[in-house]
Amino acid sequence: MAIKRVPKPWGWELWFAHNPRYVGKILFIKKGHRLSKQYHRFKHETVYADKGRWELEINGKKRRMKPGDVVTVKPRDIHRYCAPYEDVRLLEVSTPQVKDVVRLEDDYGRAH
Numbered sequence: 001m002a003i004k005r006v007p008k009p010w011g012w013e014l015w016f017a018h019n020p021r022y023v024g025k026i027l028f029i030k031k032g033h034r035l036s037k038q039y040h041r042f043k044h045e046t047v048y049a050d051k052g053r054w055e056l057e058i059n060g061k062k063r064r065m066k067p068g069d070v071v072t073v074k075p076r077d078i079h080r081y082c083a084p085y086e087d088v089r090l091l092e093v094s095t096p097q098v099k100d101v102v103r104l105e106d107d108y109g110r111a112h
Helices: none
Strands: 004-008 011-018 023-029 037-039 045-051 054-058 061-065 070-073 079-083 088-094 102-105
Antiparallel strands (some): 004 011
């Protein structure tokens, strides 16, 4: 697989692995932006904070995160990644269900 860069309204994703068993991405979130509040029916993901202080909203709770922190998001966990303080770079490895996104809220008007 060739590396694929996917522009997003909050920054971008760089897909460095995509196969039937797992997906690896780098997420870059611009300061002041956040991803949609969402959950996955099947997708399981683990995220490593590589750069920047950020906020994780998960199942109704907010957590301040810093470089070196790791979070696991299980299916049905309602979550959102936010970059209120500075630009953020996250490394995400997940199961391969890349289209398994149920958006509950979105700052950019994308479909729920």
